[in-house]
Amino acid sequence: MRIRLFGMIAEKAGTDHLEVNAGSLDELRAMLAQRIQGLDGIRHAIAVDRRIVQSDIVLTGSEEIAVLPPFAGG
C-alpha cells in the first residue's frame, strides 16, 4: 500500500510517499518509525481515508493513507 507523506515528514523521509505492507494501523506505525528516521520526535497523525485515526484498525490495503505533521493553515 502507498503511504502519502506531507510537510516536514516528507522532508524527513526524503520522499512524498512510501510503499509498505501492513495489516493494521499499529503495524503500519511500527514500520513508519523504522523507515523514517526521527519520526518519533515529530508530532504527527495518520489519516485513513481522509480521517484521522488514533486507535488500531485493520487495514485491507485499499485505504488511502497519509502521515500528517502539525497543521499550519490560516
Added chain:
Amino acid sequence: MRIRLFGMIAEKAGTDHLEVNAGSLDELRAMLAQRIQGLDGIRHAIAVDRRIVQSDIVLTGSEEIAVLPPFAGG
C-alpha cells in the same frame, strides 16, 4: 442662540435650525417642546458642545447646541 436640528427632528420642525434664547438647558427643553410639534413623542438627546448632556446646565449662548434623534449609523 442657534440650535441645530437633525434627521426626523429637523423634518418635524421643517427646518435644520432654530434661533432661541435660553439661559439653561431645561429652559431650552421647554422652548423646543413648544416650537417643535410632537417633539415629546420622539426619543431625542441634546448635545452641548458636541457632548450629550442629560442634566440641567447654565447656557451662556456661546455653546454649540444640537437636538439629536436616535442614531442610525452602521
Added chain:
Amino acid sequence: MNEHRHHKVKDIFLDGAIDPAFVGTSIAKHATRTDIGAHEIFLGQVRADEADGRRVAAIEYTAYREMALERMTVIREEAFGKWPEMTCLHVHHSLGIIKAGELCFMVFASAPHRSASREAVSWVVDRIKAELPIFGKEMLEQGGHEWKVNHG
C-alpha cells in the same frame, strides 16, 4: 500608515456608497506592513428590508459631522488603548443616498495576530452604532420614508 497614533481628527465620511474596489485598494496598502498577520473587515450593506408591505429601496444618511468626528477620535484612541498591538484602524461611513445592495460602512483593523483585529472591529462597530450622531432615512420602494433607528 502610522498617523492613527496621533490625536488628529480623521474624516470618516464619504459621499455616496463605498466602492468594493476601494476595500481592495485599502487592503493592498498594507502589503508593506510585514508585521501584520491578520486583517478583519466589517462591511455594512444597505438591506432591502421588508415589513408590513413596505420595502427599503435606499437609505439617505446624514450626520452631525463635527460631533461624529470628535466621538470617532475618542473611540479610535480608546481602541488603540485596549488593543495596543493593533497596527491600523480604518473607518468609513457613507453620507447621502445609498441604494439597497450598496456598501455604507467599513471598519477595518489589522494586527499581528487575529484576536486583536477581530475584537477591535466588533467593539468599534458597536461604539459607532451607539455613539455617532448619524441619521438614516429609509426611502421606501412604494414612496414615502421611515427613519432608521439603531437598537440596543
Added chain:
Amino acid sequence: MNEHRHHKVKDIFLDGAIDPAFVGTSIAKHATRTDIGAHEIFLGQVRADEADGRRVAAIEYTAYREMALERMTVIREEAFGKWPEMTCLHVHHSLGIIKAGELCFMVFASAPHRSASREAVSWVVDRIKAELPIFGKEMLEQGGHEWKVNHG
C-alpha cells in the same frame, strides 16, 4: 450564489497569493443580494516573523488537498447549520510560495445581520486552522527554513 447549500466539494485552494483586488471583486458580487446587511472578512497575511535572529521572508504552503476539501465541506455544512441566516460563506487558501506582506487566507461570510457573519467567520477560521491538513514551510531571509505549526 446559492450553490453553497449543496454538499458539493468546492476547491478552496489557489496557487499563489490572494490578490487584494480579488477581495474587492468578491465583495462586489454580493450587490445583487439585497437581503445581506453585513459582511465579515478575515484575511491572513504572511508576517515577517522575527525571533532568534531569523526573519521569515515567505511561507511555502502545501496541502493534502483531498482531505482538506472533504474537511472543508463538513465545516461549511456545520457552519450553515449553526448560522442558518448566513447567506454566503467564501473560503480561499493559497498554496505555493507566499511572500511576507501577501495574503494567504480569506474567510468571508455574509448575513442579514452582523452577529451571524461575525461569529461564523471566527468559528470557521478556528476550525480550518485546527482541522485542515495544510502545511507551511517558513523560508528565512538568511536562508534555510522552519516548519510553521498552528498552536491550540
